[in-house]
Structure formats: structure tokens, C-alpha cells
Amino acid sequence: MKNNRRDFLFQEKQHVNNFTFDKRVAKVFPDMITRSVPGYNAIIDNSGNLAARFVQPNSNCYDLGCSLGATTQELARNINVGNVTIIAIDNSQAMLNHARLSSDGIRRDTTISLINDDIRQTPINNASLVILNFTLQFIQVSERLALITKIFEGLKSGGCLILSEKIRFKEPKIDQKMVELHHQFKRCQGYSDLEISQKREAIENVLVPETIDIHIERLKKIGFSSMHIWFQCYNFFSMYALK
Numbered sequence: 001m002k003n004n005r006r007d008f009l010f011q012e013k014q015h016v017n018n019f020t021f022d023k024r025v026a027k028v029f030p031d032m033i034t035r036s037v038p039g040y041n042a043i044i045d046n047s048g049n050l051a052a053r054f055v056q057p058n059s060n061c062y063d064l065g066c067s068l069g070a071t072t073q074e075l076a077r078n079i080n081v082g083n084v085t086i087i088a089i090d091n092s093q094a095m096l097n098h099a100r101l102s103s104d105g106i107r108r109d110t111t112i113s114l115i116n117d118d119i120r121q122t123p124i125n126n127a128s129l130v131i132l133n134f135t136l137q138f139i140q141v142s143e144r145l146a147l148i149t150k151i152f153e154g155l156k157s158g159g160c161l162i163l164s165e166k167i168r169f170k171e172p173k174i175d176q177k178m179v180e181l182h183h184q185f186k187r188c189q190g191y192s193d194l195e196i197s198q199k200r201e202a203i204e205n206v207l208v209p210e211t212i213d214i215h216i217e218r219l220k221k222i223g224f225s226s227m228h229i230w231f232q233c234y235n236f237f238s239m240y241a242l243k
């Protein structure tokens with residue numbers, strides 16, 4: 001099955017339901033996410049770069065909310081130390097069904113395991129790298145501290161968490177400006193105003209963005225020793241935090 005179909009899901013006027021990662025979304029997901037998230041490809045590519053820098057031998061890497069495995073594939077290609085297992089987890093079987101991972105250019109002693117599970121339940125252990133690329137935003141705000149605390153406890157010393165998210169801004173005028181710039185980006189990617197507004201309505205109650213300050217305060221409170229924002233475009237950012 002091809003994974004390069006055009007996202008037309010919100011093209012027609014419709015009764016809008018809450019967004020879910022179902023079969024229809026899985027079919028068009030690569031097109032949907034690259035045309036919706038400014039800098040998505042740069043973030044995936046650089047997750048590989050960070051993996052090359054931080055993954056330790058004889059350890060686990062976790063790609064939490066792996067969708068079709070784009071980040072997992074990039075990690076696998078960039079790991080340059082021995083005996084690493086990548087554990088890629090998603091709770092949508094429809095998304096995992098569309099994952100296409102290639103073994104080209106991957107070390108023989110790197111293992112990939114795709115798992116259908118809820119990341120709130122999955123144990124994390126012996127981890128040198130954990131990635132949350134646009135996944136924390138779908139976890140209830142009240143459950144985020146517990147999830148990141150579990151990740152911190154499962155990380156080895158020197159281990160790295162990559163966190164990429166849609167964000168909001170405390171100052172309403174700035175927030176509004178960034179939302180408009182994001183919508184302008186989507187228009188440039190070929191989405192109509194109707195598609196933009198219907199997608200927004202579908203995702204509003206499902207994806208809850210937080211400010212950068214809230215993310216950083218939480219990571220500090222949990223005990224991460226340093227935090228570095230390495231990418232930001234409008235209301236999207238990526239950072240890495242070290243244990």
C-alpha cells in the first residue's frame with residue numbers, strides 16, 4: 001500500500017467529529033503531517049542527528065506515538081553504536097498497519113520492535129533516547145507529568161528526551177498572530193479555508209498545546225539537568241532535555 005496519498009479528508013463541508021487516528025487518516029498521514037506542521041521534515045531528520053549523538057551502546061530507544069514510523073526509520077539509520085533496540089509504540093493499529101520500515105543502511109545489531117500499546121502504560125527501561133514527536137499534545141494535560149516522570153526514571157544517565165510539540169503563547173495577541181501564520185502556512189501548502197477551519201474544529205478538543213514555559217518547568221521539576229530548544233517555527237517547537 002502506498003503512503004503518499006493526498007489528504008482530502010476535510011475538503012467537503014461536513015459534520016465535524018473529534019479527530020481520531022483511524023484508517024482514513026493513516027492512509028493520508030505523511031501528506032497530512034508534512035503539509036500541516038511547519039518544519040516536520042527538519043524535525044524528523046534532526047531526530048536522527050540527535051540519535052547519532054546521544055544513543056548509547058546496549059540500550060533502548062523509544063519512539064512514543066510513532067505513527068507510520070518516520071522518526072523510527074530516521075533513528076535506525078543514524079544509530080552508530082552496537083546492540084540497540086528501538087521500541088516504536090502507537091495505540092492506533094490503523095497507523096501501525098501503514099508503517100513501512102526498510103532495513104537499508106541499518107546496522108545488523110539494531111533491532112526495531114513496533115508495538116500497539118498506550119504509551120501511558122508502556123514500561124520504559126535502559127533508555128538512552130526517548131522521543132515524543134508531536135505525541136504529548138494528545139495526552140490529557142493532567143497525565144503529562146506522570147508520563148514524563150516515567151520516561152525520566154527509565155532514562156540512563158546522560159540519556160536524552162526529544163520533545164516536539166505544537167505550542168501556545170501566553171500573550172493572546174501573540175498567540176493569535178502565530179495561529180494566523182500557521183494557517184497561512186497551510187494555505188500555501190494547498191489547504192482551503194474550509195479545510196483549515198474544519199480540521200481545527202476536529203482537533204480542538206483532542207490536541208491541547210501548552211506554552212514553552214510550562215514544558216520547561218515540568219522538565220526541570222522532574223529533574224532533567226539541561227534543556228535546549230533547537231527548533232521553532234510559529235507555534236511549533238522541538239527541544240531536547242538531558243538526564
Ligand code: GEK
Pocket residue numbers: 021033044064065066067068069070071089090091092095117118119120132133134135138139
Ligand atoms: C511522527 N511521531 O511521524 N499511546 C500511544 N500512541 C498515542 C497515544 C497514546 N496514548 N495518543 C496518541 N498516540 C509521529 C507523529 S502523530 C502527531 C505523531 C500528529 C499516537 C496517535 O495514534 C498518533 O499516531 C500519534 O500519537 C500522534 O513523527 O498527528 O500531529
